Amino acid sequence: MNDSSIVNILEALKTRLDENNLLTVHSTSGIYPKVGFTFNKPITYHELEQFITKNHLTLPTEYKDFLLLHNGAEFFTNEYGYSFCLYSIEEMICEYNSMKDYSDVDYFLKNCYPIGYLVDRGTLLLDVSKFNQTNEVNVLLSGIETISFYCDLKTWLERMIIAQGNAYWEWFSKVVYFD
Template sequence: MNDSSIVHVLEALKIRLDEENVLAVHSTSGIYPKMGFVFNEPLTKYELEQLIRKNNLDLPAEYREFLLLHNGAEFFTYEYGYSFCLYSIEDMIKEYHSLEEYCDVDYILNYCYPIGYMVDHGTLLLDLSNFKQTNKGNILLMGVNTINLYCDLPTWLDRMLISQGNAYWEWYSKEVEFE
């Protein structure tokens, strides 16, 4: 995929979904469970601009684009929940205010917005520390430790869909040296 905009990433996913937003995914032992996807209704440009102005937010185009497509979504849903979600702007603002109450890391409070959650891993943060130079955010995952995933939101979402909701950054290999 050459154009990794949120629109193109989500279009590529939706082409594969059935009429109930369900997809059969490959799992271990040859099992093909059906996983769902829940997409919230979009915000209008006017609603988004009002919320941004009211809350003094500085959001990159990639996240605005997502909110204008779907004001929140759950990915790889099943009977017990979901693999990960991207928050609505209202939930993002609420989670940010919660962060202010318990987080003592100035960097996170000054440069990051909580934009989603990964079950068993933690909160997805949109790091805007380089936003002025790049006009893009960087994705961090804040759990027991904070992990830099070194990519913007469209790239992260694309990778999460390719890995079927699994923590792709935990898949690694190591060069073998022979004597």
């Protein structure tokens, strides 16, 4: 993909979906289940700017682009739920406000926005601590431990789509030494 913007990543995914927003994926043991995708209607630019101003948010362009395309989405859904979701702006603000009650990590409250959820893993956070100086953002996963993906939202999302909603960061290789 030459232009890996949020819009292009999601549009490329949608070209592979059938008329019911289903995608056949490769699973273990040669099983090929169909999984779904639910895309919310977009928020308008004016509504988004009002939320940003009212809540004193500093949102990076890639997250704004997502909200303007789909104000929330669920990815890789099946009869048990979804693999992960990206919050609508309303859900993000609600989650951010509730973080104040349960999070004892000041860094999260000062520098991060909860932008999604990974089932059985935790909250997806957008770390904007360097955004004002360098325009860089980083995606974090806050669960039992906090994991840094060392990438921006569009890179993380593209990897999740390629990995079919699986925890790609848990895949690893190990150097093998031979005598």
